[in-house]
Amino acid sequence: MDMQAILAAQKAAHLRDGAPSAEKRIERIDRCIQLLVDNRKAIEDALDADFGSRSRDATAFTDVAGSIGPLRHAKAHLRRWMKPEKRKTTPPILGLFGAKAEVRYQPKGVVGVISPWNFPVNLTFAPLAGILAAGNRAMIKPSEYTPATSDLMKAMFARAFSEEEIAVVTGGPEVGEAFARLPFDHMIFTGATSIARHVMRAAAENLVPLTLELGGKSPVILGRSADLEVAAARVMNGKTLNAGQICLAPDYVLAPQDKVEDFVQAARASAARMFPTIKDNPDYTSIVAQRHYDRIMGYVEDARAKGAKVVELKPEHEDLSQQEHRKIAPTLILDPTDDMKVMQEEIFGPVLPVKSYRTVDEAIAYVNGRDRPLGLYYFGADAAEQEKVLSSTTPGGVTINDVIMHVAQEELPFGGVGPSGMGSYHGQDGFREFSHRKAVFSQIKKDIGPLQALRPPFGPGIRKYLDSQIKA
Template identity: 45%
Template structure:
């Protein structure tokens, strides 16, 4: 085992992470963190800049790798989501990190009286980032940028399912980072479970709830705090007086982003009962116009692998066998689903009922389930019975019915009339609740996720709390204690009377 004291890896040496084991990489970063101390703003900004430069310098090669991993994935999707999409938050972190990291004086007046109170925003140390396959760069580089802003070192493990992309990033990373700062881990270092066992200072995971639970269990053995960004069946509700054409076009488009392989895609939609037929007709029309061909269409994203292809087709078949109705967009002359190309036609399911697998499973593919509703309470009851989603879509005005929906459900976020716009706001968090995750990031929320809020107090008060709370307790101490009880009884009683008015 390489000992930290014996390791001398400096920026510019271009040492690959493959030269070391997982534990060695962790020791190298831990030793560097202790040796160098807390980084200043200039160092943090430089690291964020290099993270963005890695993406921008190698855009063409990255897009080609993503296309190879998926089978078919449009360059426009890869740029918008994994490259430009990452730059939005990296830029926000870079612009604000100097402000966020400043020590805060939280009690100026009390400080003048002799009770100084300050709040530091200290880095945790070494952060482990585990990414998924659907957006393998955005969902690793963005949390890594937040971790850098907070002053940490990063061990990054992109998904092994997108093997070509992960190997490319692992090869490129040493041109931009010392492994003391950022080490990209591949399947050559072991599987995801091995990575989850590392005693890092914080573990960040994006993926399925099932794997997330396993990561949390492994991290708990080392008392490592975790942030879990998980999936969930995201509902959508079309309001009573919403234009059906606009609603259908929006949800048809949102369902098909990245071939439906997004944790934020709408999974099922509630439509006013009298408008269900028109809604389905409009969705099919939108998909027919958008995808005149599918099998050989380079703009139609393939399902990532055979396992997921078979799973999605199986969900559709199971629903139909149990009585659901499917409507699909299959261009003339094409045979779909196509297992070789891993292309599944856009599909609408109606008549879905309890007992069908698609009622329980997150689809993560080009399938939209449509339910009728007569009053909002029906939709709310259905949503609440399915667990807390990562997001919830509202199609309609910002009105009292939206407020009622928000008050009577739980979800990571609510997105009205467009696809997940909270992702592009530096002022809003991204994260789930319950089964859809714990913790959040983006903007300052990401900085705080990877920071420790460290209290500092310095007293020059004429009285000592230590002395007053330790024996012997004099008559003066007893009188002071009794006065505290009497004071708090008065204040609490007054507050209770005020709230009862």
């Protein structure tokens, strides 16, 4: 069955069956959870094969447990989310006579999901929590960069769902391009900003509403009051998880001028504790493909050639040029300048530029001089400085005294702003993102005089009403 036919079958099934009950939605979510539980080892194997070397524990944490959590949250709360939301009438006096206003949450129908290669399982199943909770059906196009995982997910879903409920379509860029042109009722794309522009153009052909979860250069601002040992441990953990191949990975650090060397030493100690070896360490993930490896190493060489100090945080005497897979040691780029590629492009690897600032206002101005990022991270104990950073910048989301962790909060919306994305999901915000919020107004049954006065022939009644409304 081709993509057009699958979409037509899903839309027809949606019209035939109507909005699913809470019990049906929960049952579909339970099937997703069971798929993750039953296929944990297969998922670990597939991702290890696709990356060349990927930490099994990291996969279990991010892609398996990290997917079950959102699904369980949606299952626990969707009955409450589904309830109509009462609103006040305008003017309020209509409510006194029995008029009612409410918002009803209705499934949109069929949602297209284009998921990426960096966390292919999580970034398929986490959106499904909101998609299924809202009562929709789904078509999924996973990444061609992780073919073993994509094929596994296709087989997994085929075992647990009919093609009318959830269907997976695999293939290369030409399949992805055709998928993005389908007339879905909503589409969510997770990936690079450059690809999102093409997806948005394709979706525009059918006016398909979009959720875009992109990325960009998420900054870390180290306040003068920051505990540098704690900050370095948390920043380096975020930068080395999945070898930095995370849309929310800290992309560069802004540190007080006199604290840069202290941060470097703390980062070195933190990396050594986490990774006493790298080359044959199963905890340290490879870069997914040779072209990405070459791209990241090209950023490092470009920075070196333009005068930056490059600090590799790798065990002494360990030669990473002789290895089976594409591992890159945690690497700091000190004194980077804005003409370096590492300060212009999203890195998506374990390379971390460290730039100094004199005042926090200077750091804020640097962040605001660039595209709005998906995440921002502030470390410090100065409440006034923290509030200045929060109120003066506009990232998609913020984590204070850690990195990335706001994405794990199911009660917070997750999304970008401008070049880092549009729309948001997770928890109730995901339910609402994938629902049609239908406004329903019920007028009073009795045709009282004030309502009659609003119809021609116009007379003193409507003029009195207009005089009461048209005033400062």
